[in-house]
Amino acid sequence: MPQKPTAAIIGAGFTGCALAYDLTLRGFSVTVLERGEICSGTSGRTHGLLHSGGRYCVNDPEAGQECIQENIILRKIAKQCIEFNNGIFLALSDEELSFRNEFVKGAEKCGISVRWMGKDEIVKHIPAIHPGVLGGYEVPDGAFDPLRLALAFAASAKNRGAVFLPFHQVEKIHVNGSSRVNSLSITNRHTGQTSDLHADIFINATGAWAGTVAKMAGVNVPVIPAPGVMVAFEQRLSDIVLNRLYYPGDGDIIIPQRRMSVIGTTSFEVEDADYIPVYKEQVNSMIERAAEIIPALKNLKIRGSYMSARPLIKTGTDIRSLSRTFKCFDHEVDQGLGGFITISGGKATTCRIMAEKTADLTCSKFNMKVPCQTTKFELDSYRTYYQQKVL
Ligand SMILES: Cc1cc2nc3c(=O)[nH]c(=O)nc-3n(C[C@H](O)[C@H](O)[C@H](O)COP(=O)(O)OP(=O)(O)OC[C@H]3O[C@@H](n4cnc5c(N)ncnc54)[C@H](O)[C@@H]3O)c2cc1C
Structure with a gap:
């Protein structure tokens, strides 16, 4: 059997969790890196x-x-x-x-x-x-319920093989000689240990921090x-x-x-x-x-x-007038950096379609023609995220 392509997602808010679920259904081996707990960014503090x-x-x-x-x-x-x-x-x-x-x-x-x-x-x-x-x-x-929504997506991803690494902060993004991201330096915030993570593709799903994280790879995201x-x-x-x-x-x-x-x-x-x-x-x-x-x-x-x-x-000047829609940035096309995608903007309500569009783009990088399936099934119970057994 050919090996699954590997995807590393940075950020475990609604967007990162929904994306992890979509990509596992499409045949990727997924690792999610989150510097805090799941939902510790904006997703844990919305009206719901x-x-x-x-x-x-x-x-x-x-x-x-x-x-x-x-x-x-x-x-x-x-x-x-x-x-x-x-x-x-x-x-x-x-x-x-x-x-x-x-x-x-x-x-x-x-x-x-x-x-x-x-x-x-x-x-x-x-x-x-x-x-x-x-x-x-x-x-x-x-x-x-914000936490339950994120955990339901995360549980559905985890139950299909995704690995979640909370309290793992991305510190550096490494770009190789052919302008392609090939690894991340991460710190385990529990132990202080650092390590490198390699993957075939890296996706920046860090919401309001997307600009800061993109800068680590030398690209600009107008968030x-x-x-x-x-x-x-x-x-x-x-x-x-x-x-x-x-x-x-x-x-x-x-x-x-x-x-x-x-x-x-x-x-x-x-x-x-x-x-x-x-x-x-x-x-x-x-x-x-x-x-x-x-x-x-x-x-x-x-x-x-x-x-x-x-x-x-950023599309205008007045904050209230900025659209609540989202954008998926293909950095290979916009700034010549391969292996790196950013998804940002949007709402909690639209996290599934944000994940779908990002997974479509990710699949296209591997010539994979696997349709999105996340509208088809009910999500696994949010309770199963913390359970040990794999369904
Ligand atoms: C006040 C307010 C109210 C809102 N109310 C609603 C609402 O009622 N309904 C609705 O649909 N939407 C609402 N929204 C919008 C919604 O909350 C956001 O669009 C959504 O939570 C963004 O999710 P995200 O996963 O993209 O970002 P986040 O939830 O912020 O996730 C990004 C994650 O990246 C992590 N991260 C950052 N840097 C690093 C790093 N270097 N290494 C590892 N991890 C990193 C962060 O810790 C964070 O957990 C509201 C927004 C605000 C501000």
Whole structure:
């Protein structure tokens, strides 16, 4: 039997875990290197909103379409991680009410089903809602458990032979004489030991750190770490995901996560994704804004304020206006460096299709014509990631 091609993935967030699963199904021998625990980057600190695409359908329709397409697939393959609670885009002012036509047009264009709900119906489902609510559109949003989603992909990869090396940090990327990456220097952060890892292909799936890691190989990736702050409250005040019927802004989402209400988020730019302060002013202004949706939030105990950085692909200047879509960089084509691919940008909701496109490109490098299979099967239980036995 010919040997399987070997692939080393750097980063075990949603993207790296979904990619490990896809590549093992396509016949690669996969090793995943992660400097922390699984999900210790951005993926462990998201709202956990399974986007319907409604948030992006007006001003970022490409991301809106990706979200609804993947929302439908994740509902099928990852139902163990999802609360199927839908969402409402609420009109709380005349300005928001007058956004109706644009929203419906955008949703139609992206293929997102919407249904108008009058005030009485909304109040019946969410007694804590602001009494001035004028109505809203129901959409197929949902809430997912971030750690379970990443672990379900990782378990499905591991059960098919992928090797995960958490707490292994990539320190250097070695390029040989023919401009091809051929090995990585890694440090085991438990023991401090260093070693080299060889593979046939290397994939940089380090999200907001993709630019830093790409630099180690001497290539440039235009990824901007764009952090956002979230606040978790000690109680759920709505079982349904709540958004505002308007362009995306700060403090305009409330998500039921386990027993909590999580509000989000802000968006700003930093140079170093490893140092992101949680600004008190941002927290306070988000609470003010979210209390316009549910006033009683102000009386709840805050469980925590936290942040993480979106990996946004630089295409413009204003952070809010940057697309939430993703990009797969073939460094052989763009900068003449073989054996090295970067995948970045996107959303948690779109991690499966990000992996599919990256695996398509990876296969093409080996003239392998193996179709993607990740839409076909339910993911293995997230619980099996930590179990010893191979299924
Ligand atoms: C505030 C906020 C809220 C969000 N909410 C949502 C939401 O509700 N729904 C949604 O769909 N999306 C959401 N997103 C987007 C989503 O969270 C991200 O797109 C996604 O988590 C990115 O995953 P990733 O795997 O690409 O990156 P990451 O999860 O950051 O994974 C990259 C990994 O690479 C590792 N790494 C970095 N450098 C090295 C190295 N040298 N060696 C080894 N490993 C390394 C890091 O430790 C990290 O674990 C949100 C984003 C933000 C910022």
